[in-house]
Amino acid sequence: MKIISAFSVIAGLVAGLQVAAAGDLTGTITLKGTPPPEKEITQIKDDANCGKLHTEAVKTRFYVVGAKGELADVLVTLKGLSGKSTGASAEPAMIDQKGCEYIPYVMAVQTGQKIVVKNSDPVMHNIHPTPAVAGNEEINKAQMPGGADLSLSFPTAENFLRIKCDVHPWMFSYVTVVDHPYFAVSGKDGSFTIKNVPPGKYTLVAMHRKAAAAGVEKEIEVTADGAKADFTLEAK
Numbered sequence: 001m002k003i004i005s006a007f008s009v010i011a012g013l014v015a016g017l018q019v020a021a022a023g024d025l026t027g028t029i030t031l032k033g034t035p036p037p038e039k040e041i042t043q044i045k046d047d048a049n050c051g052k053l054h055t056e057a058v059k060t061r062f063y064v065v066g067a068k069g070e071l072a073d074v075l076v077t078l079k080g081l082s083g084k085s086t087g088a089s090a091e092p093a094m095i096d097q098k099g100c101e102y103i104p105y106v107m108a109v110q111t112g113q114k115i116v117v118k119n120s121d122p123v124m125h126n127i128h129p130t131p132a133v134a135g136n137e138e139i140n141k142a143q144m145p146g147g148a149d150l151s152l153s154f155p156t157a158e159n160f161l162r163i164k165c166d167v168h169p170w171m172f173s174y175v176t177v178v179d180h181p182y183f184a185v186s187g188k189d190g191s192f193t194i195k196n197v198p199p200g201k202y203t204l205v206a207m208h209r210k211a212a213a214a215g216v217e218k219e220i221e222v223t224a225d226g227a228k229a230d231f232t233l234e235a236k
Contacts, residue, residue: 022196023226029186029206031071033235035063043170049123050100050168061105062210063235070190071208071233073106075159075176077183078194079203079217082157084180087113094118095163095173097125097143102163102173104185106209111179115152119143125165129175133158136177140166160209174209197222206231 038059045051045058064072087110096103098120109115117127127150128140135156143150154161157179165171176183184192199222205215211233220229 021224022198023222023224025182025194025197025204025220025222025227025229027076027192027229027231029071029074029076029190029192029208030069030230030232031063031065031211031235032069032232035065035210035235038062041170043168044100047100047168050121053099053121058099058101064105064188066189070188071211072186072188072190073104073208074186074190074192074212074231074233075106075108075183075207076186076192076194076231077108077176077178077205077207078180078197079205081180081182081202085111085113085178086181087111087153090114090181092116095175096120097165097171100125100168100171102165102171104173106160106174106176106185108176108178108183108185109154110181111155111157111177112153115175117143117150117152119145119147121145124167125171126167127152127163128166129154129161129163131156131158131161133161136161159207160213176207197226199223204229206233208233211236 040057090113092114093109094116096118122145124144126142133156136154154177158177160174163173182194184194186192201221204218204220207215220227
């Protein structure tokens with residue numbers, strides 16, 4: 001019994017050291033050039049129910065760019081790590097319908113991770129994922145104002161899986177499904193953080209729906225102290 005206990009302690013210490021050795025991968029995404037101007041979504045203003053939810057004009061969100069070119073909504077992920085998803089035990093992600101828009105516009109989850117869809121609007125919406133990859137189910141569910149949350153989950157990796165609302169045809173959200181936990185989406189300041197990356201050499205990919213839909217790659221090495229990798233994408 002003492003021998004078994006000793007082995008258990010050693011195994012626990014080794015596991016703890018392995019976790020401690022993982023580092024955070026950080027960076028910033030910058031946009032080079034001037035993106036096309038965003039267009040007003042006049043359908044919202046013209047809609048009797050949705051129009052009164054806004055006091056200002058609502059525009060498209062193709063490029064969310066800061067004053068110094070900081071680019072949001074860029075998916076950053078490690079390449080070649082499929083089959084390592086922890087989505088079944090991950091915290092649920094959330095999509096809200098607010099002001100007749102999907103929030104967030106761009107997000108990422110793991111395969112098998114639960115996505116909770118809320119309706120914070122006083123109008124009916126419907127949730128209509130339109131996947132392009134086999135294995136991910138296309139569904140179409142109505143959601144009344146104040147109605148119960150809906151739940152989505154996708155078992156297969158897919159980039160920028162589109163979710164739309166057929167009631168309000170300007171409403172879109174794009175969900176990238178990743179088969180491992182090593183990814184992030186850049187914020188409004190262009191920054192991203194991928195936590196607890198095991199030490200090693202990797203290919204890091206940055207994808208943006210308009211500026212880099214096919215992805216831009218960079219070779220990196222992560223140590224116990226982490227790593228830093230910045231990307232510059234060009235406006236198109």
